[in-house]
Amino acid sequence: MSELFDAVDALVASRAQLPPAEERKRLRTAHGLTLDQVAAALQVRRATVSGWESSKKPTEPRGPEREAYARLLGQLAQLYPAPGAKAEPPAATPAPAAPTGTPAPTEAPTPLTGPEPGRRSPAATVGTRDRSVGPPDLPPAAPRPARTTGPSSTSRRPVTGKPAPAAVVASGTDPRFENGPLAVVDAGTDGRVLAYCPGGRVLDVPAKSLPALVDWTLKEAKLGGPRLSGPGKDADPLLVLTESALERYGLPTALTDEERLAGRIPEGHKVVRQLKRAEWKLTKRGFGPWARIYRPATGAERACVQLCIPSWQALDARHWGGADRLPPAELARVLGVYAARVMTPRGSTAVTGLELMTALHPPTRASEPGADGTRHSEHNPGSLGRDPVDCAPCEAPDGHPLLADLPRFHVRGPDEKLFEEAYDWARPLTDDECMRRHLVGIDVNMAFAAGANGLTVGLGAPTHVRAPAFDPKLPGSWLVDLSHVDLSRVKVGKDSWADLDAGLLPSPFTPKGERPEGPAWYATPTVAYAVELGYEVRPTEAYVRPENGRYLDTWYQRLRDAFLTTMADLGVGADLPPADFLAAMDGWEKRDPQLAIVVSAIKATVKGGLGKLRERPRGEGWRPGEPWRALSRPTWRPDIRAAVISRTRINLHRKIVKHAAFTGRYPVAVLSDCVVYAADGSSPLDVLPYRDGRPLPGGFKLGINPGLVKHEGTQSVLWGEGVRERFDAPDLNLARYIKDGTVTDADHGE
Structure with missing residues (x-):
């Protein structure tokens, strides 16, 4: 008889009425669940769950997936009733758990509100930007807890x-x-x-x-x-x-x-x-x-x-x-x-960013039971392992023990040292740009996080190879001459080329935007971009990592979700039309200064965590050639840091090239993830090409998601020329000051 009851229950559940797509998404995000977690629990693809939540044309689950999905939504609805609805006691049966290895939320985020009027609450940090590595009303505050008895x-x-x-x-x-x-x-x-x-x-x-x-x-x-x-x-x-x-x-x-x-x-x-x-x-x-x-x-x-x-x-x-x-x-x-x-913070935001990588990919796991039923600790696949590995000599920062035999005052050139860093490039304005009224800065959201997303990085020690054939799928460091890459003619599509003014573009291969003069060490994404632009590459030497994987994917996803959820609480949602997005971003920090602090900390966790991958000695009585404490960590991986920075810089350059090929406009300054253009108007919409509300494919797009751009700031062309004249620096990087226009003498040692 119980089998008949089970069959009836399954039949009813298979026709269960599901809430609208918007409510499905609200329930999932209220519990802090990602699309990947729900997909893993229901054993479907991420795109399938995304389709169930689509606000335009939602799809409907079928079969056993519908039964499980209805069960999940039903229990979440008990925990997070819709506004105005009365909450009911949760069901006794727990919701399906995420499988092993899937990051689960440590807590269930609920509606967040600002402090009571008149309460002291500082605004988010403002000032010169750190470049190293009408919105809806917010929901009401949660009620105060009632006093309970107990010890x-x-x-x-x-x-x-x-x-x-x-x-x-x-x-x-x-x-x-x-x-x-x-x-x-x-x-x-x-x-x-x-x-x-x-x-x-x-x-x-x-x-x-x-x-x-x-x-x-x-x-x-x-x-x-x-x-x-x-x-x-x-x-x-x-x-x-x-x-x-x-x-x-x-x-x-x-x-x-x-x-x-x-x-x-x-x-x-x-x-x-x-x-x-x-x-x-x-x-x-x-x-x-x-x-x-x-x-x-x-x-x-x-x-x-x-x-x-x-x-x-x-x-x-x-x-x-x-x-x-x-x-x-x-x-x-x-x-x-x-x-x-x-x-939970484990130290500074940088320390926490690094610890988050390890928490999501622990170095060891328990083995399967042996013949006697006992388990032991074994390597956790996809992690960096328990023991540190040596970097390649070209990846080692100055003073590393691998370089102890170099002469004391030897300065390594690009053919000896991998130097993948973020952009710091600027140029004088052209006559045409001087005739325009404004300088408009756009900034890539969570640029380094976006650079880490989907990136294949080395998990083990490097292998030295002579005269290798370049493989864009193989992470590593490559010694190759890219000085022949000519930005005046580049490939911008499968079969299309564009003629550009190379003198108005930064080189994609150097942080200062200068064209390389000969062989140099590059990370895989940089060399792959030269091939993408339509040029042949012939490395003479490489340190490659055959053991590799997408180690940073879950790290990116957790930080992305943290950022997007918090920005949504501040009234800036994803997928807003351009004008609505700009309006939502206007004054977002002031809506809830406490949550603005959280956003700042999340961003710092990204940059700081990546920076910790190549932590230098600090106040340890250290001398060049001696090891320092950070080298004993398996997460001391300068090659991973270099790969992320390389990909981030290349992502930005790709958009700059697409923009130039389509609009004929070139950047006047680039600093890390900020790009400045001269324009007749003061809005990013006066810079970015949109047609029927759609952005240039492969170019810049306004939005809050990592990799999309927001308005960084606008100043006048007269301001820019005045600052450069004041410091007698025609190529002063104006992107550093575009946010609020403040430049002090201390910035230039005066």
Whole structure:
């Protein structure tokens, strides 16, 4: 009889009424799920799920996929009812889980709102840009949590007199982390210590000392986060200590100059001694702005708590704006959103960006059970492994041990050193450009993230090859002469060529835009572009990596989704028409300054994480030719960094060439991911060609998605010429200052 019931249930489910496409997408994004995760769980293609959510012509699932999809949407609708609908208790049966290796959201993002009017909340960081590596109303804030009964150590209470931050709480699938990934610990004048969690929960903290605080966090606070991939590890709880909490637990509220340079307080400090007596350990970096307190793991159990101390400059103002000055509840909101959408911070945004790569691709995994049923640790395919690998000599930065035999003052040229960096190029304006009124800057969104998407990179050590045949699918470094590539005639299509003014274009092969003069080392994407432009290449030498894969894909996808979700919360959605997009971007930072901080941190995570792949020695008493600490990491991979930068620069040049071939307009300055054009009007629409609302195929397109462009800023041509005349620099890079037009004497050493 049960089989008949199952058959009836399946028959009913196969004709289940599904919500509209827009509601399907809302439910998925509300739970922080990506298209890839849903596709993997339902065992269909990503494009299939995208079609089910299409606002134009949605497709409908069939067969068992429809049954599973209806089940998923039904449970998500219980967790995230539509505005105005009454929530019902969730079903007892859990939704289908993502398969092993699929990154799962650490938290379920919910509607986010700005701070209460009149509350102090700093705007996002503004100023000279760091170039290194009518919108809809926002939904209402989540209601304040009601007081609950329970032991005083974990009682939850609303913040008296303060607006509860928007809810960013655990999805409820793991009761170990029901209070979220982190808490901001603050001590009141009445002696009470409170822990502010994302989502408005506030816990009473009974701990009287720092060792007791660590114990409480691990045993009672229910803080932390689930792993991002099957073989990975759960995220350790993070405690953010305010100045009052530092005083309460016997720590200084600020570091001395000596301590700041050392990056830690002395080992003889009384609190460090307290931790040692309680048999807690610190990592090699000691007790600094990002301290990790742990005991050696026993089996699979970890005992580790991380501290973040904003007043010790843990939150770099260049990336976190004024987050360190936010009240505890608002700071918990900012860090909670970041933790939910990226990962729990593990240090600076750069450190977190690198740690995210490892969290998504752990170096090892458990093997299949042997004959006796036991498992062991084995290499996780697609990861960088547990052990570091040497780079190729051409990929090594100056001072690397591989170069220890070079003469002391030897300067390596392009035929000895791989130099793949972002653009910093500019030229004087032509007479025609001087007659135009404006200089319009456009900026590529998340350019380096887009450069990492779909990029095949080496996973293992390099193999040296003499006189190789170039293979555009093989990652590596190639010694080849590209000086013969002539930009005055380039291939812009399968069978079409374009005649261009090469003197008005930067070379795609050098960061300064200069034409190469002879053989030089290049990453695979750069050499492949020369072939794409229609020219023959003949490498004389190469270091290639036969073991390779798309290591950065899931890293890109998680950061992309974090960026797009947060920008959508700020009123800037994807796929907006050009004029609507420009309107939505106007003043986006001011709609919710706290979320603007999150956007800044996400961007910094991309650039910083890639930069960490070639981290240089810092304050370690290091001498050229000696190894430094970062070399011991399997994620010290300058070749991967070079490949991403190469592809990012080439992507930009390809669009510049398409634009020039179609419009006859050339850039006057390029800085990393920003391009400046002279135009008669002040809008990007006066620069970018659109026909019937459609952009130039293969060229620049306005939009918020990574790889698309936004308006960076507009200044007058007179401003540009005046700045260059002031500093007697006819080729001064105006892209550096196009955002707000501010140029100081300090920028030029005057």
